Amino acid sequence: MNIGIPKESKEKILERRVALTPAGVKALVDRGHEVYVETLAGEYSGFSDAEYEKVGAKIVFSREEVYRRSQMVVKVARPTEEDYDYLCEGHLLFGFLHLAVAPRKFIDILLERKITAIGYEIIELPDGRLPILQAMSEIAGQIAIIVAARYLQNEDGGRGIILGGIPGVPPATVVILGAGVVGQNAIRAALGLGAHVMVLDNNIDKLREVERLFDKRVETAIASVYNIEKAVQFADVLIGAVLIHGALTPKLVTEEMVKKMKPGSVIIDVSIDQGGCVETSRPTTIVNPVFVKHGVIHYCVPNMASNVARTATYALTNTSLPYILEIAEKGFTQVVRENPYFGRGVYTHAGHCTNKNIAEIFKLEYKKIEDLL
Numbered sequence: 001m002n003i004g005i006p007k008e009s010k011e012k013i014l015e016r017r018v019a020l021t022p023a024g025v026k027a028l029v030d031r032g033h034e035v036y037v038e039t040l041a042g043e044y045s046g047f048s049d050a051e052y053e054k055v056g057a058k059i060v061f062s063r064e065e066v067y068r069r070s071q072m073v074v075k076v077a078r079p080t081e082e083d084y085d086y087l088c089e090g091h092l093l094f095g096f097l098h099l100a101v102a103p104r105k106f107i108d109i110l111l112e113r114k115i116t117a118i119g120y121e122i123i124e125l126p127d128g129r130l131p132i133l134q135a136m137s138e139i140a141g142q143i144a145i146i147v148a149a150r151y152l153q154n155e156d157g158g159r160g161i162i163l164g165g166i167p168g169v170p171p172a173t174v175v176i177l178g179a180g181v182v183g184q185n186a187i188r189a190a191l192g193l194g195a196h197v198m199v200l201d202n203n204i205d206k207l208r209e210v211e212r213l214f215d216k217r218v219e220t221a222i223a224s225v226y227n228i229e230k231a232v233q234f235a236d237v238l239i240g241a242v243l244i245h246g247a248l249t250p251k252l253v254t255e256e257m258v259k260k261m262k263p264g265s266v267i268i269d270v271s272i273d274q275g276g277c278v279e280t281s282r283p284t285t286i287v288n289p290v291f292v293k294h295g296v297i298h299y300c301v302p303n304m305a306s307n308v309a310r311t312a313t314y315a316l317t318n319t320s321l322p323y324i325l326e327i328a329e330k331g332f333t334q335v336v337r338e339n340p341y342f343g344r345g346v347y348t349h350a351g352h353c354t355n356k357n358i359a360e361i362f363k364l365e366y367k368k369i370e371d372l373l
Contacts, residue, residue, distance in 0.1 A: 001328040002034045004070030006063050007041040008077055014285065016044035016309035017316065019074040019095070020324075022051040024317040029056035033328050038066045045309040067091070074324060076316065077303060078102060084109055092116045092332060094324065096136075098302075099347050099358050100248050101275050107348075107362055114351040116332060120320060121273075122246045122355070123345030130245070132323075134181050135315040137270075139305040141185025141241065144268045145193065147304075148174065148237040151266045151290065151297050158297060159236060159264035164194025171195050175231045177223060177252055177277060178241035179206035182270050186239050187218055198231055223252065232257045240269040240277040247357040253278040255294075263295040273302040333373050343369040 005025070008015035018041045020028075025035050037057045039049055049059045060066055067073060067086035075095035079087065087093070087109055097119040099107060110117050120132040145163070152158040152172060165171035174190045176183045179201035190197045191214060200223040201207055207220040221227045232238060232253060238261070242249050249271040258267070258280045269281040276282075280293045281300045289301050305312040323342065326335050336343040346354050352367040353359045359366035 001072055002036065002070045003028060003324070003328065004066040004073045005035065005037045005041055005057075006066045006073065006075060006083070007038040007043075008075065009080060014080070015077045015303055016286070016306045017076045017303075017313050018042040018045045018047065018309075019076050019313075019316070020321065021045075021313055021317045022047055022055045022057075024321045024324075025052055025057045026055035027321060027325060028328060031325065031329065034058065034069075036060050036066050036069050038063055042313075045313040047313075072324070072327065074320075076306075078106065081105075087113055087115060089113050090115070092118070092327070094118050094120065094320070096120045096133075096273075096303075097347060098273050099355070100246065100361055101273070104362060107353075107358070107364075110348040111351050111353065111364075114349075116349045117347040118323075118345050119246070119347050119355075120316075120345070122347075123323065124245075124341050126341055132316070132319040135319045136305045136312065137181035137243075138185050139308060139312055139315065140270050141182040141187075142189045143304050143307060144182070144186045144239050144241075144270055145174070145189035145195075147268055147289075147299055148172075148190075148239070148266050149193065151299060152236060152264075156290075156297070157264060157292065158266060159262060161236060163190065163237075172236040173198065173234050174237045174239065175200070175235035176239045176241055177201075177228070178243065178271075179203065179210050179220075180241060180243055182241035182243075183239070184210065184213065186241060187214060191217055195237075198235075200227055200231060228252055229257050229260075233260050233262075235261065236265050238265070238267045238278075240267070240271045240281070242271045242277040244274065245357075246355060248275040248361065249277045251277060251279045255279045258296055259294045261294070261296050264297070266297045266299065268299045270304065272300040276300060336369060336373060340370070 035057045037052045072092040078097045154160040163172045174195045176199040198219040269276045271277040284300045353364040354369040
């Protein structure tokens, strides 16, 4: 199979990761597949064109050529508008597509050109875990605390406090909405710095897991409106770590709640890639990551893991490569027939929407992937 790896964007402000490491490319080439890598695709992750060439990749010098030569296009982020013209009839497209917040124009292109669009963020295992998203969530949870520590400082307009406190001075209070992968990694990092941590979730089993994992050093509560409103008022840092599989994130924190937060406190809305769980959130970029509303610093970067592009690219390759190899070896149809759970990661196929949530959001006809094979 011909597999293409485009450079993610012309500017590093959008996306710094690359879809596969040279080792990942070598695994494909060794199986007899052709891999086309756009020049400088690995630049910000620390991988040179020479490293890709050494393992057998073919370096091409235009984005269009990568798309035209490839049957399968492997990306990190959703294609930008400048790439729309390059998407070809019948392409198989892999990446973090987040169609719930995608432009309608992009959805229409996927359907009109009968593109098979597979979202990394919704590929599922039988136990319900999301293996590729999990790796990025582990990174995002840790980064959230690093970001919080920075923006609490006076230099960046924060409250002028340190997360862990010192003898005689209490630590900062970190409130985390969501006890999943992002939440648990944020908890671990925050406790490591000595912060006071509170986590809210509607799933009592997840809260039990948090208490067990962290030896009751974390305050837990059900994520009711009353509890969220109360916790937000005391938060020095609020981390939105809510995930609704493949759908828009509910706005759990209202603008009125934000108005009651401490001046100079920090919101880090990790859920922003699916719309955000804070009403005042809006997407920002790595270069311009924050804005202030009602005296509260908002950090809403959808691709936080891109700030540690090398680590993230290794993690992405570890989790995505088995799926890419399997499709390249067996073909898409056979893989879905053998693994129905992989089929849950397919947004569109053969001109139809195969994801119920997306069909509802964009008012499209929904068809089960199994019925199209």
